[in-house]
Amino acid sequence: MSFLEMLLRCVAVLVVFLVFPLVIGQTEHKVMAHMQGRLGPMYAGGFHGWAQLVADGVKFVQKEDIVPAEADRRVFQLAPAVALLPYLVVLLAIPVGPGGFVGQAIDAGIFFVLAVMGIGVLGSLMAGWASANKFSLLGGLRTAAQLMAYELPMLLAAASVAMAAGTLSLPGILEQFEWWWVPWQIVGAFVFFVAGLAELQRPPFDMPVADSEIIFGAYTEYTGIRFAFFLLSEYAGILVISALTTVLFLGGWHGPLPDQLGWLWTVLKTFALALVVIWLRVTFPRLREDQLMRFAWTTLIPLALAQLALTGIVKVAIA
Amino acid sequence: MLAAAGPLEPAARSFLSPTGVEIVFLLVGVAVLGAALLTVTTRQLVHAALWLVVALGGLAVEFLLLTAEFIAWVQVLIYLGSVVVLVLFGLMLTKAPIGRSPDADSGNRWAALAVGLAAAATLVTLVVDAFRTSWIDLGAGAGSTRATGEYLFRHWVLPFEALSVLLLAALVGAIVLSRRDGENKPKPRPGKLRAGKPVGTTRER
Numbered sequence: 001m002s003f004l005e006m007l008l009r010c011v012a013v014l015v016v017f018l019v020f021p022l023v024i025g026q027t028e029h030k031v032m033a034h035m036q037g038r039l040g041p042m043y044a045g046g047f048h049g050w051a052q053l054v055a056d057g058v059k060f061v062q063k064e065d066i067v068p069a070e071a072d073r074r075v076f077q078l079a080p081a082v083a084l085l086p087y088l089v090v091l092l093a094i095p096v097g098p099g100g101f102v103g104q105a106i107d108a109g110i111f112f113v114l115a116v117m118g119i120g121v122l123g124s125l126m127a128g129w130a131s132a133n134k135f136s137l138l139g140g141l142r143t144a145a146q147l148m149a150y151e152l153p154m155l156l157a158a159a160s161v162a163m164a165a166g167t168l169s170l171p172g173i174l175e176q177f178e179w180w181w182v183p184w185q186i187v188g189a190f191v192f193f194v195a196g197l198a199e200l201q202r203p204p205f206d207m208p209v210a211d212s213e214i215i216f217g218a219y220t221e222y223t224g225i226r227f228a229f230f231l232l233s234e235y236a237g238i239l240v241i242s243a244l245t246t247v248l249f250l251g252g253w254h255g256p257l258p259d260q261l262g263w264l265w266t267v268l269k270t271f272a273l274a275l276v277v278i279w280l281r282v283t284f285p286r287l288r289e290d291q292l293m294r295f296a297w298t299t300l301i302p303l304a305l306a307q308l309a310l311t312g313i314v315k316v317a318i319a
Numbered sequence: 320m321l322a323a324a325g326p327l328e329p330a331a332r333s334f335l336s337p338t339g340v341e342i343v344f345l346l347v348g349v350a351v352l353g354a355a356l357l358t359v360t361t362r363q364l365v366h367a368a369l370w371l372v373v374a375l376g377g378l379a380v381e382f383l384l385l386t387a388e389f390i391a392w393v394q395v396l397i398y399l400g401s402v403v404v405l406v407l408f409g410l411m412l413t414k415a416p417i418g419r420s421p422d423a424d425s426g427n428r429w430a431a432l433a434v435g436l437a438a439a440a441t442l443v444t445l446v447v448d449a450f451r452t453s454w455i456d457l458g459a460g461a462g463s464t465r466a467t468g469e470y471l472f473r474h475w476v477l478p479f480e481a482l483s484v485l486l487l488a489a490l491v492g493a494i495v496l497s498r499r500d501g502e503n504k505p506k507p508r509p510g511k512l513r514a515g516k517p518v519g520t521t522r523e524r
Contacts, residue, residue, distance in 0.1 A: 072417045075369065107388055108464040115392045118400025122372065125407050129365055132417050144408050148401070168464060 006104070010092070013103040017088050021235035026053045027271075028235075028278045035282045063224035068132060071221065075130035080222070080229035083123025086116045087236040094243050095171040097253050097263035102171055109170035110158050113244065114151075117199070120233070121147040124208070127230070128218035139217020142208035142289065143201065149296040150198040150205075156304035157192035160311045161185060161248045174252045182250065184314060188307040189249035191300050193273070196241035198296070200234060202277060204284035207292050242273035344384045351377035362419040368406050375399055389464040 029052050033041040045051025067076055090113050092103035106112050121144055128140015164181060165173040182189075198205035209217040219230050246252055246269040253262030287295065354374035361367050375398045382391035425431070471479055 070417065072363075072365075075365070108392055111389070111392045111396070111464075115396035115400060118396060118404075121400070121404055122407070125404065125411070126369070129407075129411050129415070130417070137411060141408065141411055144404055148404065151400070 009103050013091050014088070017091050017236065020239050021232055022053065024235045024238050024271075024274050024278075025231075026050075027275065028281070029053060031275065031278045032282050035279070057228070060224055060228035065224045065226060066221070068221050070132040072130040072132070075126050076221075077226070079123050079127035079130060080226045080233070081123075082126060083120055084229050084233040084236065086120045087233060087240050089116050090240050091236075091243075093170060094240070094247060095174060095252065096266045098171075098174075101253075101263055105171060106169070108168040110162055110168050110173075110248075113170070114155055114158060117240070118147075118151060120199075120237075123230075123233070124218045127222065131218070131221040133220050135215055136218050136220045139208050139220070143218055146201070146205065146208055146292060147199055149293055150195040150300070153191050153296060153300035153304045154195040154199065156301065156308060157188040157195070158248060160188045160304070160307045163308070163311050163315060170247055174247060174254070177251045177254055179251070179254070185249050185307065185311070187303055187310075189245060191304045191307065192249065193241070193245050195296075195300060196245065197277065197280065198292070200237040200241060200277075202234070202238070203281040204287050205292060206286060207289050210286060238274050238277050239270070242270045242277065245273055246270050340384055344381060347377050347380050347384070351381070362424070363417075364410055364415045364420050365407065365417075368403060368410060371406070372399060372403050375403065386463070387467070389467045 029041045030048060032038060033049070041052045042049040043052075044055045067073055093106045093109050093112050095102035095105075095109075124143040124147075125140050128136045128138075128143065131137075161173060162168050164185065165176040167173060167176070201208050209219065219227060222230060243266070246266055250269050250273075252269075253266050255262070255265035351374050354370050354377060358367050358370040358374060361370060375394065379391045379394040379399070382388075382394060
């Protein structure tokens with residue numbers, strides 16, 4: 001791979017990173033507006049309020065960028081970037097279509113993706129501590145506890161797929177994929193997707209940012225563009241989790257169309273999952289902190305372990 | 320593991336004509352050293368933990384440059400994603416103050432410096448002496464996940480299993496210790512409003 005090609009691929013991933021999360025954000029505006037009968041987001045710009053997201057963007061940019069006097073300036077300002085960048089790096093490794101249609105093929109893809117996504121938690125911790133606000137600190141601690149708790153079921157579910165395919169490489173897994181993997185790994189898919197939702201702190205797992213109790217947790221003191229970065233990292237996270245679930249459990253580019261259009265399947269499945277994420281936000285009430293932790297340790301982890309055992313048994317039976 | 324990284328050849332190349340990878344390796348090394356120094360010299364506790372993140376991340380980059388992909392990702396997953404997060408978690412639970420902590424200074428700093436220097440000197444001497452004239456060819460795939468996995472599970476499977484038994488023992492030990500603490504504590508008395516009896520056994524009859 002020449003240097004120029006590498007650069008081109010990186011730029012392509014950057015463009016996807018800048019566009020797709022905004023598309024998901026726009027979808028969320030509209031879907032929420034319809035599901036909850038909200039009138040506000042349906043006005044700006046005319047037809048179904050298409051300009052609402054633009055208006056939001058302008059609003060965020062206009063707002064004053066405030067750093068609290070008692071805050072730790074440098075850490076406070078750096079935190080949004082630390083929260084956002086891991087998702088960009090992860091996007092590099094997600095395969096979109098067959099035949100090397102991927103940012104950068106990485107040998108131990110699953111491992112890389114899960115390792116890098118684990119760094120995002122540092123952003124929330126930094127934000128929570130550097131704000132010098134007790135609600136922020138509380139939110140930061142809750143975030144960290146939640147992310148540590150849900151990292152394990154996620155890793156176990158991903159390990160089950162890696163075991164089934166006999167490889168850690170994401171394109172490699174898709175090359176091994178057969179249609180009956182979907183029912184075989186369905187429990188793992190559920191665990192992975194739900195744990196991913198919790199990692200993103202999306203409702204119903206949004207205890208750390210609970211806006212009505214600890215007023216947006218780690219992000220209480222953030223305004224303007226830095227707050228927008230945290231929101232953007234949430235939407236980029238939706239994109240990454242949906243794409244990863246697609247690749248690991250739903251067969252990525254496989255579907256009833258010729259190989260040249262494989263990327264279309266990946267994109268379609270990813271957006272269908274993103275829609276599910278939005279749907280869950282609109283319809284589910286928030287879990288309490290103890291329910292949240294109990295759900296991870298007593299439901300998701302046993303399910304993931306059962307899926308691992310099942311994968312092992314089927315794998316031995318086939319071999 | 321060394322054999323996985325390719326044959327050890329006598330130095331056909333000179334140390335004075337470094338390749339691009341070597342230059343980057345040295346630069347990242349300098350950055351890691353700087354971050355490590357800041358970690359131990361800064362007076363702000365949380366900053367020390369954050370500089371530790373930079374130092375460990377730099378080490379992951381060094382592993383990558385040595386083509387040891389898998390080790391690099393393990394470094395990121397375990398050290399950056401878990402250990403440092405736990406350290407930060409602990410610091411924040413103790414309400415690490417923003418700004419300088421006067422008690423963050425240790426009186427043992429000169430002893431620590433001496434021990435650190437001695438350890439570094441020993442390691443550097445050892446490595447230089449062992450690999451003085453050898454040159455590891457870092458071809459593509461030499462330290463890949465595949466090579467690492469094959470070596471780990473063919474040649475080193477017994478130490479690997481012994482290590483996992485050790486970790487399991489530590490885990491069980493931690494659980495046992497924390498349980499015993501719980502038993503010795505007096506049980507909290509039930510509050511007046513929440514008597515032990517089921518609701519509706521006394522009042523309604």
